[in-house]
Amino acid sequence: MADKYKDNKVDKNIKENVTPAATAASYEQVISEHKFYFHTVKRRYIWFALSLLMLAVCIISLSYQGLNLGIDFTGGTMFNIKFEQPTTQAAVSEALDSVGLTGQVQLSQNDTEAIIRTSPLEPDQRDAFLDALQEKAGTFDYENLGEDLVGPAIGAELRSNAFKAMVVAAILILAYVSLRFRFIYAVGAILALVHDIVITLGAFSIFQWQIEAAFIAAILTVFGYSINNTVVIYDRIRENEKRLKKKDSFEDMVDKSVWQNMGRSVKTTLTVLIALFAIFILGGASTKMFALAMIIGLISGLYTSVLIASQLVVEFTKIFGGRIRRKSA
Amino acid sequence: MKRGNIIKLVITVLVVAAAVFFSIQPLTDPEQGIPLGLDLRGGVHLVLQAEPGDDGTPITDEDMANARAIIEQRVNGLGVAEPYIQVDNARKRIIVELAGIEDPDQAVNILKTTAKLTFRDAAGNILLDGTQLKNAKAGVDTSMGRNDYVVHISFTPEGSKEFARITTEMLGQQLGIYLDENMIQNPTIKDPIVDGEGQIQGYSSLEEAAQYAVLLRSGALPVSMSIAEKRQVGAQLGFDSLNKSLDACVYAVVLIFLFMIIFYRLPGIVANFSLIVFALIVIWGLYAIGTVLTLPGIAGLVLAVGMAVDLNIIVYERIKEEIKLGKSLRAAVDAGFSRAFLTLFDSNITTLFAALALFLLGSSSIKGFAITLIIGILASLFTGITFTRWIMRWIVGVNPRMSKSLFGVKGGI
Numbered sequence: 001m002a003d004k005y006k007d008n009k010v011d012k013n014i015k016e017n018v019t020p021a022a023t024a025a026s027y028e029q030v031i032s033e034h035k036f037y038f039h040t041v042k043r044r045y046i047w048f049a050l051s052l053l054m055l056a057v058c059i060i061s062l063s064y065q066g067l068n069l070g071i072d073f074t075g076g077t078m079f080n081i082k083f084e085q086p087t088t089q090a091a092v093s094e095a096l097d098s099v100g101l102t103g104q105v106q107l108s109q110n111d112t113e114a115i116i117r118t119s120p121l122e123p124d125q126r127d128a129f130l131d132a133l134q135e136k137a138g139t140f141d142y143e144n145l146g147e148d149l150v151g152p153a154i155g156a157e158l159r160s161n162a163f164k165a166m167v168v169a170a171i172l173i174l175a176y177v178s179l180r181f182r183f184i185y186a187v188g189a190i191l192a193l194v195h196d197i198v199i200t201l202g203a204f205s206i207f208q209w210q211i212e213a214a215f216i217a218a219i220l221t222v223f224g225y226s227i228n229n230t231v232v233i234y235d236r237i238r239e240n241e242k243r244l245k246k247k248d249s250f251e252d253m254v255d256k257s258v259w260q261n262m263g264r265s266v267k268t269t270l271t272v273l274i275a276l277f278a279i280f281i282l283g284g285a286s287t288k289m290f291a292l293a294m295i296i297g298l299i300s301g302l303y304t305s306v307l308i309a310s311q312l313v314v315e316f317t318k319i320f321g322g323r324i325r326r327k328s329a
Numbered sequence: 330m331k332r333g334n335i336i337k338l339v340i341t342v343l344v345v346a347a348a349v350f351f352s353i354q355p356l357t358d359p360e361q362g363i364p365l366g367l368d369l370r371g372g373v374h375l376v377l378q379a380e381p382g383d384d385g386t387p388i389t390d391e392d393m394a395n396a397r398a399i400i401e402q403r404v405n406g407l408g409v410a411e412p413y414i415q416v417d418n419a420r421k422r423i424i425v426e427l428a429g430i431e432d433p434d435q436a437v438n439i440l441k442t443t444a445k446l447t448f449r450d451a452a453g454n455i456l457l458d459g460t461q462l463k464n465a466k467a468g469v470d471t472s473m474g475r476n477d478y479v480v481h482i483s484f485t486p487e488g489s490k491e492f493a494r495i496t497t498e499m500l501g502q503q504l505g506i507y508l509d510e511n512m513i514q515n516p517t518i519k520d521p522i523v524d525g526e527g528q529i530q531g532y533s534s535l536e537e538a539a540q541y542a543v544l545l546r547s548g549a550l551p552v553s554m555s556i557a558e559k560r561q562v563g564a565q566l567g568f569d570s571l572n573k574s575l576d577a578c579v580y581a582v583v584l585i586f587l588f589m590i591i592f593y594r595l596p597g598i599v600a601n602f603s604l605i606v607f608a609l610i611v612i613w614g615l616y617a618i619g620t621v622l623t624l625p626g627i628a629g630l631v632l633a634v635g636m637a638v639d640l641n642i643i644v645y646e647r648i649k650e651e652i653k654l655g656k657s658l659r660a661a662v663d664a665g666f667s668r669a670f671l672t673l674f675d676s677n678i679t680t681l682f683a684a685l686a687l688f689l690l691g692s693s694s695i696k697g698f699a700i701t702l703i704i705g706i707l708a709s710l711f712t713g714i715t716f717t718r719w720i721m722r723w724i725v726g727v728n729p730r731m732s733k734s735l736f737g738v739k740g741g742i
Contacts, residue, residue: 024654025650025653025654029653033653080566082565082566082569123437123438123556127434141563141565142432142434142563143371143563143564143565143566144563144565144566145561145563145566146561146562146563146566147559147560147561147562148559148560148561149556149558149559149560149561150558151376151378151555151556151557151558153378153557154376154557154558161690162690164690165686165687165689165690166686168686168689168690169682169683169685169686169687172682172685172686173679173682173683176678176679176682177679180675213694213695214625214628214694214695214698216687216695217625217628217687217695217698217699220683220684220686220687221632221683221702223683224679224680224681224682224683224684224702225680227676227679227680227683228639228676228677228679228680229676231672231675231676231679232643232672232675232676234675235671235672235675235676236672239668260650261646263646263649264642264643264646267588267592267642267646268635268638268639268642268643270588271585271588271589271635271638271639271642272632272635272638272639274581274584274585274588275581275584275585275631275632275634275635276631278577278578278580278581278584278631279574279577279581279628279631281577282573282574282576282577282580283573283574283577287574287577287624287628290625290628291628294632
């Protein structure tokens with residue numbers, strides 16, 4: 001009810017402030033303003049094909065290689081250690097071997113920082129390993145030690161919670177977009193979302209980058225941004241649709257709406273990318289991966305909101321003959 | 330009209346500047362300011378899982394409450410300031426967070442030990458357990474001509490009677506003292522002990538003796554505990570992360586400010602100004618609801634800044650469009666804001682859903698991120714729709730005929 005009230009208020013404002021004659025730029029005007037103009041809707045099968053290709057690659061990688069799940073999901077122990085002197089991969093591996101452990105070692109910061117992942121360690125094993133490490137790989141201060149131990153039960157909980165969170169968010173968004181626009185818009189938006197998430201997951205699968213708990217936050221934020229970008233364009237379509245005349249093409253109107261928002265779509269993504277690159281370059285190891293996931297998701301989100309979501313609406317309207325409200329000329 | 334607007338603008342700038350100035354001290358104060366999370370100041374986050382016994386008796390809520398009280402006592406014995414202890418009855422877990430602790434390893438050991446004290450005969454039969462213990466204190470015994478670190482124990486009256494009976498019966502035999510399944514001492518009883526006082530020997534330092542005294546004083550946990558999750562961050566590591574992420578914030582904000590000014594000129598400056606107001610609202614909001622600042626929280630903050638900028642971009646692109654349609658600046662600003670409102674509302678509500686889902690289902694670190702994002706979205710809606718709008722109106726009111734190029738529109742008059 002509150003929404004409806006707000007709608008009325010806004011509509012009234014528009015009527016007050018805007019004289020009808022000057023409400024809209026013409027299609028030609030919009031086209032002429034963009035140097036790199038191309039028809040985003042007529043060429044939609046190119047984008048659809050491109051997307052299907054990318055999705056296929058991602059899905060193949062996901063099903064054959066899967067994801068490189070970190071200890072947050074699988075359970076395990078992870079050390080983050082800053083050594084006083086540079087160390088070597090071999091020395092750390094030797095320390096692991098000496099106490100009968102296997103694990104992954106990742107060195108950074110000119111080989112002075114190490115991230116070591118093993119199976120969940122008992123306190124005795126852990127102490128023995130850290131002693132061996134001091135001896136074989138070099139000394140470090142315990143002030144510079146970070147350690148995560150995640151039991152298998154907690155890891156499993158995180159996996160199911162992450163999945164639930166995504167389903168809940170998707171249902172809420174689907175319901176809201178259906179309510180505010182139309183069902184086919186919601187389907188277009190959700191398909192675009194799934195696209196962005198599969199691409200992000202796919203990239204992490206192809207390169208086998210490790211996924212930690214923060215990745216879920218990254219994915220859900222991509223969710224938020226991507227839907228936001230799409231809804232802004234839908235909103236413009238809804239607005240332009242009200243002025244659609246009988247002879248006007250629905251395709252052109254959607255294309256116009258996309259281009260009217262192009263500046264905003266690109267600039268918004270750019271500003272967030274600026275923030276993310278700052279986190280990516282300056283942040284620690286864990287925040288780096290978070291930023292990377294978001295960067296990939298956001299770029300995919302820009303692509304889908306501009307070239308996929310609205311084009312899907314056009315396609316669905318053609319197939320299912322959705323009602324397009326037109327003014328009689 | 331003109332002068333009124335200039336005065337309003339000047340006053341607003343001064344008020345915001347003063348607000349920023351007076352916010353810095355209270356918010357960054359190490360004691361009273363925004364508390365830093367464990368990942369930024371060092372500490373340990375521990376999830377202890379109660380394990381059902383071998384006989385399969387279920388763990389009751391009462392067991393959990395007792396365990397909590399005992400753990401609380403142990404934490405206090407460690408001398409940790411503001412510990413956070415929480416019981417999750419559904420999953421039979423106790424969550425403990427200790428910040429700024431010097432030796433996290435020692436703390437973890439003390440907390441998870443069951444610490445069941447027993448006295449056993451040579452055959453291993455339990456004769457007496459620690460439930461009858463009244464007190465335990467660490468001390469130094471110099472009676473042997475050297476420093477022996479010991480724990481003095483004293484029994485309740487009932488325990489004293491029982492202990493006297495046992496030591497009388499077992500005169501000349503060995504009495505094993507066990508903590509859980511570890512024998513800590515196996516002395517031979519030379520005289521019956523009737524006063525209910527005793528001492529346990531064999532500690533290498535006073536600290537070690539004090540640790541055991543804490544364990545004995547707090548009593549045994551009613552259930553055995555295993556570590557389900559441990560997140561430990563050294564103080565120096567936390568400090569480094571804090572500095573790194575603050576650097577990232579500063580660079581991000583400076584670049585975004587420049588970006589806005591380059592693309593939007595005058596409105597860009599207004600946007601940057603309202604970003605400052607936005608940041609004030611978000612940070613004070615987080616402070617008011619008692620949020621702890623964590624690494625994911627900082628990431629959420631940077632993203633929220635991105636959202637706030639986006640709001641301004643939507644409005645300014647609209648204003649640009651309206652100007653290009655040949656409207657006067659005043660009308661363009663009004664139309665830009667009115668038309669953008671619905672867009673902002675719809676697009677931010679959907680983002681809010683994603684943040685809410687994160688908050689409801691996420692783990693604790695993800696929650697910190699979600700809260701910042703939620704407050705960020707609400708604050709950006711507020712500043713974008715109201716504050717920026719007032720400022721833009723006042724500016725246009727100062728000189729309605731100012732050059733349109735100030736708004737980033739090319740070729741305007």
